[in-house]
Amino acid sequence: MFPKNAWYVACLPDDIVDKPLGRKICGLAMVFFRGPEGQVAALDDWCPHRGAPLSLGRVCQGKLVCGYHGLEMGCDGKTVAMPGQRVRGFPAIASYPVQERHGFIWVWPGDPALADPAKLPDLHWANNPAWAYGGGLYHIACDYRLMVDNLMDLTHETYVHADTIGQPEIDEVAPVTKVDGEHVITSRMMHNIPAPPFWKMALRGNGLADDVPVDRWQICHFTPPSHVMIEVGVAHAGHGGYDAPADRKAGSIVVDFITPETETSIWYFWGMARNFKPEDAALTDTIRQGQGKIFSEDLQMLEQQQRNHLLHPSRKLLGLNTDAGGVQARRILDRLMAEEQAAPATAAVPVAAP
Known part of the structure; x- marks a missing residue:
């Protein structure tokens, strides 16, 4: 799977x-x-x-x-x-x-024989002193594709993360999804809205006012097998949003590496890379703690969702327009798995021990 x-x-x-x-x-x-x-x-x-x-x-x-x-x-x-x-x-x-x-x-x-290091993702921020990174690890009892669905449709933020990054304005803007080869991009741009609590904290961390309207962006990038990078941020409204100058915004990349353990459990490596105040270790820790709280809110929902799927495996799911990012990601995964099953191995592939 x-x-x-x-x-x-x-x-x-x-x-x-x-x-x-x-x-x-x-x-x-x-x-x-x-x-x-x-x-x-x-x-x-x-x-x-x-x-x-x-x-x-x-x-x-x-x-x-x-x-x-x-x-x-x-x-x-x-x-x-x-x-x-x-x-x-x-x-x-x-x-x-x-x-x-x-x-x-x-x-x-x-x-x-197919393990090519050139196929590793290019993380431009990883060894760049202009960027800071902080993250963690969760073990979650769910199918890895449920986490991909979760990250490619951020509509749930309004409800699951109401006290941190959620806000009603998310529901008012429909996401736009496109596919470029094996790369799925789902974008949502919101204009002239209040900043939610997490982003108010980030604005203050970058020395910016947190009580003015902002333009907010969410750009979710899926690449196989299960990597999701999400460009997120806010800028003081009227200064270009995503393209606003650095002294008017607080932007980051949410880093999500989802590693299947079994068909119903994952190792979830999460983090946030930012390119403002990279030298501020206290800010890095504050953001890491805030993000850890946000992702812990997903954990309960995903594990209960998985239990429901196991209890009712034959029930069909309702498809919505906001599901497009996850649907396209699953299509790519299905194709890759079908190609693996059809292709003869060039070397002995290890199997799980009994």
């Missing part, structure tokens, strides 16, 4: 500084650790000796040591040593292509 020939965020670099991390991604139990040169490795979380999770072990001089009987694994999935035992004939376990880039650890759960 998800593309596997794609790069997903697995974890953050600090998650694997000196110990292994076990994480299930696209139904595959993986273990992440750092090799002898500090490089990231990802293996099947399965010791070939007795099937113990390697993530319960430790890292010693760049080798992953099983916490059950001391079997030592290399970054390539081959057994390199075991106390009192020759290991030359031990079968290798699956290894997965990984990349450490843009402040994230990425993994490719599909055909290793």
Whole structure:
């Protein structure tokens, strides 16, 4: 139910500084650790000796040591040593292509021969000192596509986030959706409206008045497999909105990396990148806390929505005009998954351990 020939965020670099991390991604139990040169490795979380999770072990001089009987694994999935035992004939376990880039650890759960680093998303803000970033991680019990739907239709803000970023004016402007290849863009532009509480805080953080009318924008960008970047912001009304000069607006990019754990659970890496007052660490933390509260409000809705879907799998859903972004994203996903199923693998693809 998800593309596997794609790069997903697995974890953050600090998650694997000196110990292994076990994480299930696209139904595959993986273990992440750092090799002898500090490089990231990802293996099947399965010791070939007795099937113990390697993530319960430790890292010693760049080798992953099983916490059950001391079997030592290399970054390539081959057994390199075991106390009192020759290991030359031990079968290798699956290894997965990984990349450490843009402040994230990425993994490719599909055909290793197709894992092209050039296919990683271009995050122009990630290593730019003119930008600041703060974010977090939620584990949510829902289908990853429900989260994509949620982020590509921000109409729900008026109701789910009424005390933070929601406002009635959102309902008064219809979003516009277009598709460019595998890129879906849904835009909503609002003019001469009051700023909601979160954006009042952001305006103050940028040294701007928060009690004047603003122009507000929301531009949602979906790219496969499940990345959503949302350009958001407000500007003092009458100064060009999205194109207003920097001293008249507070704008950011909402960063959403949705990594399927199973068909009904996800790892949700969220954050916000901004290009105003990047040196203000206190502002970064304030925005991160505010955004974390906003996303926690989505969590309950999505998990209850998933429960309803499981209880009533045959019920049809009503389609609305505001669903266009999510509908187009799902069409792209359906096509990619169909192409994967139809194409012969060029190399052995690891399968989930029982």
